[in-house]
Amino acid sequence: MIAAGVLVLGVVSALASEFRFRVDAADAARFREPGRSAAAGVAVVLRAAPEGSRIDLLTLTEDRGARWKWTDAGIVSAGRVRLRAPAASTALVVVWEGPGGGYRLDGPSRWPAESSERDVVARAARTVRGSILVSGAADEIRLAGVEPGGDPLCESDGGEWQCIGVPRAFSGRIAACRGGAVAGTAVVRADASAEAALRPVAFGALLRVEPSEYGPIPAEPSVRVLRPPAPKDFVTRADTRWLVDALGGGLVWIETLSTSPEALVEVGAPGHATKRFAILPDDVRCVEPITLSLPRVAMLRGLVTDPDGSPLESALVLVRSGDPGDAGAVLGDAETDAKGEFEISGVEPGSPRLRACHGEHGCAEETADPARPVVLRLPGRAAFIGRVLSSAGVPLAGAALRILPTEKTWTAADDRVTRLPLTSESGTDGRFRISAPENGDYLVEARTESSGVARVAVRRSNLSPRLTDLGDLRLPQPIEFNARVPGCASGTLFLSGPLGGETSLPALSGFRLDPEGSGSVRLPEGGAWTAWASCSGRVEWIEPAYLPDAAGLAGMEVRFGRAGSRSNGTED
Secondary structure (H helix, E strand, C coil): CHHHHHHHHHHHHHHHHHHHHHCCHHHHHHHHCCCCCCCCCEEEEEECCCCCCEEEEEEECCCCCCCEEEEEEEECECCEEEEEECCCCEEEEEEECCCCCCEEEEEEEECCCCCEEEECCCEEEEEEEEEECCCCCCCEEEEECCCCCCCCCEEECCCEEEEEEEECCCCEEEEEEECCEEEEEEEECCCCCCECCEEECCEEEEEEEEECCCCCCCCCCEEEEECCCCCCCCCCCECCCEEEEEEECCEEEEEECCCCCCEEEEEEECCEEEEEEEECHHHCCCCCCEEEEECECEEEEEEEECCCCCECCCCEEEEECCCHHHCCCEEEEEECCCCCEEEEEEECCCCCEEEEEECCCEEEEEECCCCCCEEEECCCCCEEEEEEECCCCCECCCCEEEEEECHHHHHHCCCHHHHCCEEEECCCCCEEEEECCCCEEEEEEEECCCCCEEEEEEEECCCCCCEEEEEEEECCCCEEEEEECCCCCCCEEEEEEEECCCCCCCEEEEEECCCCCEEEEEECCCCEEEEEEEECCEEECEECCEECCHHHHCCCEEECEECCCCCCEEEC
16 A cells, blocks of 8 residues: 555656646645545546556646646556546546656547547657747747657646657757747757757748659758858858758758748758758748658760760760750769760759760760660761961970850850850870861860960851861960069969950969069960959059050060059060
């Protein structure tokens, strides 16, 4: 009897501490009274284990304050216990696991209208609670990320909150909601204290990341909330005002203290495409998950060959959108290996196009099929051949060749990807071959690091021969002069140009200055160039900042003055 009394007192103490304001003091006192009268209502036999464990029965009322009323209790004997409750009442069965062992919950469920017998099906649960630091009353307290059917049985009395049905392994967020929106949150961890304060937030949402077609939940989704782009900012960065917390099972919680009209969320996962979604406050309904679907990505494989079917190494392969609304946007790229083969991963499902280009054999484009390798045979037509010579007439090996669209061809193109420059290189005898990507007017350009630039105008059309010999391209001497930037010891002089040149693609060159601020300049061609300097790690304006005729400076010394200086100009 003494042991049984200790057990009863222990369970009473546990009931009061675990459920706090859900069970009122009168119930707890009546629970302890010896010789109490039998409970009224419909009797149900519950089959439960372990032997000797205590089971309490609570029923839901409409009373203000304590909603759960203690109704009956019993000790498991021969694997069974008989409990009574009003017919059709909402009942919650609490199975105690002994002092310090916690408890399990069966229900809430509807109590039968007639006597019956059933098994106890209880889930391991724990109580978490804390204070509410959110101004204004919360409509409801919810858990973010509890599996369906796992009602945490949360409520508050205005100043405090508690959830008595929290799964023991749950780690995530408790949210206070007002008007359907999240007004406050608290972190709950399975291995941490069960006490937590609900603190205010301006915006909170639960995201569920899943594939757009049948398949497993993407593993380890990567989620970032991006900051609004600044003017002329081409790099999108994470907004540090947002907290992002992965809860497992494809669920991710985001929240911020800063008032924000929307969240631009970037979501990615291994084997899936990265997507960006705008989430507005009106999209959020307390902690109901917002589903973000990620399509699985495909692997594209293929082979690039020359016109004779031989594999081509170092061919550029571009993945282009097959959606007409995307205007053939480039989605990925690769370069062929020594066997002419390529692989491109991370491509969204569909029928993208593949465009392969090689400087010597031109370009070809095919619709891709992830289910089979694609073979792209380059046409090799309308190619230009010739030889690169030095200014002294010596064949130059390794000279860089480019074929560039003229400004008119570039601006008139409906699809500028088809006009991108192609490159090649001269052989040991100075000979080269280069192809235009599509019909139009182009410039074939040759240069080396130690020479000037030579260009020749060419045209490709449907009537062009397979090969056009351009003869010899003799590279001129570079334009060389000395430069001096007083007060810029061991700095760097930068020159960009030519401005408005034949290709409208200015080059950028940097020249080291010695401790006296002097250095040698070598420009590949004349025309107008702009200048500035980097002195002691700082970019500085210099004068003259504009050189209208670089060719006229050959053999001279050009003195640049740092901004504000009067010592600028040229002298022999």
